[in-house]
Amino acid sequence: MPEGDNVLQVARMLARELPGRTLDLVRTKDLGELPDLAGRRVESVRPLGKQMFVELEGGWTLRVHLGMHGTWTRLHARERMPRAATLVLVSGDVAWVCSRAYRAEAIPTGALRTHPRLARLGPDLLAEPAPIDEAVRRALTPAYANREIGDLVMDQRVAAGIGNIYKSETLFECRVHPRARVHQLGEDGVRRVYEKAAELMRLNLLIRGKGARGNRVPIRRRETPTTRRLWVYMRKNQPCYDCGAPIERFVQGDAGRSTYFCPRCQAEPAPLRVTGQF
DNA sequence: AGACGATGCGGAC
């Protein structure tokens, strides 16, 4: 999916334009029924991790999750809508079109707090100020002590917004092996990881700037912050830019996501525990 | 034509 920085970027674009305007048309396709929301004014557009919420007057909020393939495009209302459009918001001459969304639904605004998925979401890592303390607090939950850090940072209950690219890139920049466990990293190590993830996403937003070409909103990106390139993600068997060792890939966590890392720069975690056998 | 992999979940067991 577009990760947290992309969602924030597109949410800012919608937030610049839509609040205060009336929606002439709200339509979804293939994602279930919506109540008739035409004629309502937009109150706010807010990102939360990888999701976006469009609050309308009268107690309805649209929740949009792009999944892996979702994109937003800004079109003229008279243009032909893309076939893949799954959510269309028309206001006057402007049409914001979300294609291939994973989910787009209307939720009574008052029910957001008790929504089964949303209630468990961790703090948005890109919020101001960055909620590092809360992310670390959640990461240090005793039940998570033995989890691998490469699995944990993808857990949106700890902190919302980190996706598979930032997982690998963050751990590389921190020189942390993705199989290192929370208890091995300790509070300081965990803190550095979340600080770095927030820093990379924020930096990427800065570098991308407005990011819009014409009236299209390119929310897909393949470059990282400081160098505008990826150090490890999708670089299996290619030489590490720092040390030359071949980048490795393995499948990590219950969700089975690919993790890329440099076996030389990101040292193996220390053995779990001295057994006293010898 | 088919295999594989991809920015992510989430239902089923």
Add this chain to the structure above:
DNA sequence: TCCGCCTCGTCTT
């Protein structure tokens, strides 16, 4: 814990 879904691009046969 496993795997199905989604849609697309790229590479191999």
